Amino acid sequence: MNIGIFLFDDVEELDAVGPYEVLTWAAGEREGFADVFTMAVTTDPVRCAKGMRIVPDYSLETAPPLDVLIVPGGVGTRELAQNAAVLDYVREQAARCRWVTSVCTGVRVLLAAGPAVGKRVTTHWGAIAEIRSSGLALEVLDDVRFVRDGNVVTAAGVSAGIDMALWLVGELGDPGFARAVQKGIEYFPAPPYSASV
Amino acid sequence: MNIGIFLFDDVEELDAVGPYEVLTWAAGEREGFADVFTMAVTTDPVRCAKGMRIVPDYSLETAPPLDVLIVPGGVGTRELAQNAAVLDYVREQAARCRWVTSVCTGVRVLLAAGPAVGKRVTTHWGAIAEIRSSGLALEVLDDVRFVRDGNVVTAAGVSAGIDMALWLVGELGDPGFARAVQKGIEYFPAPPYSASV
Numbered sequence: 001m002n003i004g005i006f007l008f009d010d011v012e013e014l015d016a017v018g019p020y021e022v023l024t025w026a027a028g029e030r031e032g033f034a035d036v037f038t039m040a041v042t043t044d045p046v047r048c049a050k051g052m053r054i055v056p057d058y059s060l061e062t063a064p065p066l067d068v069l070i071v072p073g074g075v076g077t078r079e080l081a082q083n084a085a086v087l088d089y090v091r092e093q094a095a096r097c098r099w100v101t102s103v104c105t106g107v108r109v110l111l112a113a114g115p116a117v118g119k120r121v122t123t124h125w126g127a128i129a130e131i132r133s134s135g136l137a138l139e140v141l142d143d144v145r146f147v148r149d150g151n152v153v154t155a156a157g158v159s160a161g162i163d164m165a166l167w168l169v170g171e172l173g174d175p176g177f178a179r180a181v182q183k184g185i186e187y188f189p190a191p192p193y194s195a196s197v
Numbered sequence: 198m199n200i201g202i203f204l205f206d207d208v209e210e211l212d213a214v215g216p217y218e219v220l221t222w223a224a225g226e227r228e229g230f231a232d233v234f235t236m237a238v239t240t241d242p243v244r245c246a247k248g249m250r251i252v253p254d255y256s257l258e259t260a261p262p263l264d265v266l267i268v269p270g271g272v273g274t275r276e277l278a279q280n281a282a283v284l285d286y287v288r289e290q291a292a293r294c295r296w297v298t299s300v301c302t303g304v305r306v307l308l309a310a311g312p313a314v315g316k317r318v319t320t321h322w323g324a325i326a327e328i329r330s331s332g333l334a335l336e337v338l339d340d341v342r343f344v345r346d347g348n349v350v351t352a353a354g355v356s357a358g359i360d361m362a363l364w365l366v367g368e369l370g371d372p373g374f375a376r377a378v379q380k381g382i383e384y385f386p387a388p389p390y391s392a393s394v
Contacts, residue, residue, distance in 0.1 A: 012218075013214050013217060013218050013221070014214055014215065014218035014382060017210050017211055017214040017215075017218075017249070018211065018214075020210060020247070020249060021209075021210050021211035021214075021247065021355065024210070024247035024248065025247070027247075028247065036247075037248075038249065045242075045252055050217070050218065050221035050222070050224075050225065050233075051221065051234075051254070052214070052217060052235065052251060053251065053252035054249060054250065054251055054252075055242055055250035055251075055252065057248070104383075124383060125380075125383060145385075145386075145387045145389075156383050157381075157382065157383030158218065158381075158382040158383050158384070159359070159382050159383055159384040159386065160383055162356070162386070163386060163387055163388060163389055164389075166388055166389055166390065167389040167390075170389065170390055175390045178389070178390050179390050182388055182390070183322075184354075184355075185211060185354065185355040185356050186301075186321060186322060186353050186354030186355050186356055186357055187355070187356040187386070187388055188342075188388075189342075189356065189359070189360060189384070189386040189388075190342045190360055191360060191363055191379055191384055191385075191386075192342075192360055192361075192363055192364040192367065192375070193363065193364075193367055193372045193375050193376050193379070
C-alpha cells in the first residue's frame with residue numbers, strides 16, 4: 001500500500017508532518033503495512049510556509065501509484081489549486097485511491113481537482129466561510145476534527161491531520177493498531193492553557 | 198529572541214516539527230516575538246528517523262546565539278549524546294539560554310552535556326527506565342506531558358513537544374497569546390479511538 005503526502009512551496013509544516021509521523025510510525029511497527037513517502041512537482045526542496053525546507057522523496061513523474069493521497073494545507077494551496085498539471089495528477093491518482101484526503105486548506109486542491117466536489121467536507125476554521133461560498137461542497141462542517149464522505153476524508157486545521165491519520169491507521173489496519181501508534185507517539189494531549197480563545 | 202531547534206540524523210520528525218510549528222506560528226502572529234530556526238552539525242540535509250530529509254537553516258558554527266534551545270528526540274540521540282563537539286555546543290549555549298529544553302529522548306543530550314544533570318526530567322515512556330538507571334537525573338517523572346526544573350524543560354514522547362512549546366509561548370509571551378496560537382493551529386485534539394492501550 002502506497003501512501004503519498006503531497007508537498008509544495010508554502011505547505012504548512014505540521015499539516016504534512018503530523019500525518020507523516022503517524023503513518024510512518026505505523027509502517028515501522030507493522031511490516032508490510034505501507035510505504036509512506038512525500039512527493040512534489042519536482043524533487044527540489046520545497047520551502048514550507050514557516051520556512052522549513054524539506055526534500056521530497058519523489059516528483060509527480062516518479063512517485064509510485066497511490067492507494068492513499070494526503071494533501072496538506074497552507075497558503076501555497078491557493079496557487080496549487082490553479083496548477084493544471086497538479087490537478088490532473090490529483091484527479092488521476094484519486095480515481096484509483098482507496099482514500100483521498102486533505103488537511104486544513106488542502107481541501108482547496110481536492111475541490112479544484114474534483115474529488116471533493118459535492119461532498120461533505122471540513123477545513124481550517126479560518127477558511128470555512130471561503131469554502132462554503134465556493135459552493136463546490138455539499139456541506140462544510142465546522143467544529144469537527146475531520147469529515148468522511150465516501151472515500152474522501154477532510155481534516156480541520158493543521159494539528160487535526162494527526163487525528164485523521166490515526167483514524168486512517170484504524171481503517172487501513174484496525175483500531176487496536178491505531179491505539180498502539182497513538183501510544184507510540186505518546187499522543188495523549190494536554191494543552192497547557194485553557195482553550196477559551 | 199533566538200529559538201533554535203537542533204536537527205540531526207535520525208531525529209524523530211514530529212519531535213522537531215511540532216515545536217517548530219507552534220513557535221513559528223507565534224513568530225508569524227506577533228512581530229518581534231522570536232526568530233525560530235533549525236541547526237545541525239552541518240547544513241547538509243539531515244535524514245530523520247522515518248526518512249524525511251530536512252535542510253537545516255544553520256550549522257553549529259553559523260547559528261546565531263540562542264535564547265531557547267530545543268533538542269528533539271529520536272534514535273539518533275544515542276549517537277548525538279556521544280559527540281563531543283555537539284555536547285560542547287549544547288553546554289555553551291545552555292549557559293546563556295533562558296530556556297533549555299528537550300522532547301522525548303532528546304533528554305539524553307541534555308544529560309550528557311550537563312544542563313539536565315541533577316534535575317527533575319521526563320522523556321518518552323519507553324525510555325523512562327533507561328534514564329532512571331543512568332542516575333544522572335534527580336527524578337524521572339512519568340505520565341506527565343512535560344517537566345520544568347529551573348530553566349530546564351523536558352517533554353514526554355514525540356507529540357508532547359507541542360504541549361511544551363505552547364507552554365513556552367505562554368512564558369515567553371503570555372497565556373492569552375499561547376491560546377491564540379493553539380487556536381491558530383487548531384490544537385483541540387480528539388484522538389479517534391479510545392486510548393485504552
